[in-house]
Amino acid sequence: MLGEAKNITVSESCGRWYASIQTERAVEAPVPSSTRDVGIDLGIARLATLSDGSHVAPLDSYRKHETRLRRYQRAMSRKVKFSHNWHKAKRRVQALHARIGHARRDYLHKATTTISQNHAMVCIEDLQVRNMSKSSKGSAETPGRNVRAKSGLNKAILDQGWFEFRRQLEYKLNWAGGRLVVVPPHYTSLTCPACDYVSARNRTSQAKFKCLQCGYENHADVVGALNVLARGYRVIACGEEGAGSGQKTRTKPSSVKQEPTEAAMREADHA
Numbered sequence: 557m558l559g560e561a562k563n564i565t566v567s568e569s570c571g572r573w574y575a576s577i578q579t580e581r582a583v584e585a586p587v588p589s590s591t592r593d594v595g596i597d598l599g600i601a602r603l604a605t606l607s608d609g610s611h612v613a614p615l616d617s618y619r620k621h622e623t624r625l626r627r628y629q630r631a632m633s634r635k636v637k638f639s640h641n642w643h644k645a646k647r648r649v650q651a652l653h654a655r656i657g658h659a660r661r662d663y664l665h666k667a668t669t670t671i672s673q674n675h676a677m678v679c680i681e682d683l684q685v686r687n688m689s690k691s692s693k694g695s696a697e698t699p700g701r702n703v704r705a706k707s708g709l710n711k712a713i714l715d716q717g718w719f720e721f722r723r724q725l726e727y728k729l730n731w732a733g734g735r736l737v738v739v740p741p742h743y744t745s746l747t748c749p750a751c752d753y754v755s756a757r758n759r760t761s762q763a764k765f766k767c768l769q770c771g772y773e774n775h776a777d778v779v780g781a782l783n784v785l786a787r788g789y790r791v792i793a794c795g796e797e798g799a800g801s802g803q804k805t806r807t808k809p810s811s812v813k814q815e816p817t818e819a820a821m822r823e824a825d826h827a
């Protein structure tokens with residue numbers, strides 16, 4: 557228990573009722589040192605793109621060591637099980653696994669520390685990374701669609717550590733007195749930030765965004781980040797679309813995150 561309840565008020569905002577309980581506590585809440593707000597687009601070509609135009613390079617720690625890991629694992633499988641040489645080979649595999657893990661955590665920590673120290677509010681898409689990294693194969697009754705495209709995407713997602721990135725951002729922002737706003741992810745990379753026109757054809761390639769209606773041009777990931785930030789302001793103004801808690805929007809992966817695999821582009825086109 558942090559403090560004693562002093563005051564309970566009930567208020568109405570945006571058509572919903574809220575009860576707020578005022579409490580007294582000895583600890584002063586931290587005040588963020590920065591007043592800047594930012595939107596973040598998570599991606600594969602870049603781990604994170606910020607709405608100010610800067611970006612964090614991709615992690616790819618697993619991919620980078622994949623060949624070596626496979627070689628070590630093959631070497632291990634050729635040894636007589638539980639022999640001295642097998643144990644030696646096993647230690648090599650484990651050491652490489654540990655190195656991959658360390659490099660990854662270190663990289664993510666550096667990125668999330670910098671972002672949380674320099675911003676008062678960070679908006680991010682609700683990517684439901686756990687849903688997305690479920691098996692893409694489906695079951696016997698309901699075989700998965702675009703299996704190859706999705707499993708490639710899943711591998712990249714796991715490699716990028718989006719879920720861990722968001723977790724770290726959240727607690728570091730809480731420490732610093734900032735706030736993380738999670739926004740609904742639909743069409744953030746296909747919507748024009750200037751005129752709100754939505755089309756899959758706005759995004760001509762992985763990196764290029766050009767609005768068919770007003771001609772607005774920018775890097776596609778920056779467009780995503782700008783839309784996330786704008787959506788973040790709407791979310792805090794009026795609790796739009798129940799982002800964050802409660803109502804989870806269930807959509808197929810291709811419309812959850814519009815990474816422009818060909819399959820995703822086609823699906824979005826036909827949607």
Ligand SMILES: [Zn+2]
Nearest residue numbers: 748751767770
């Ligand atoms: Zn436009």
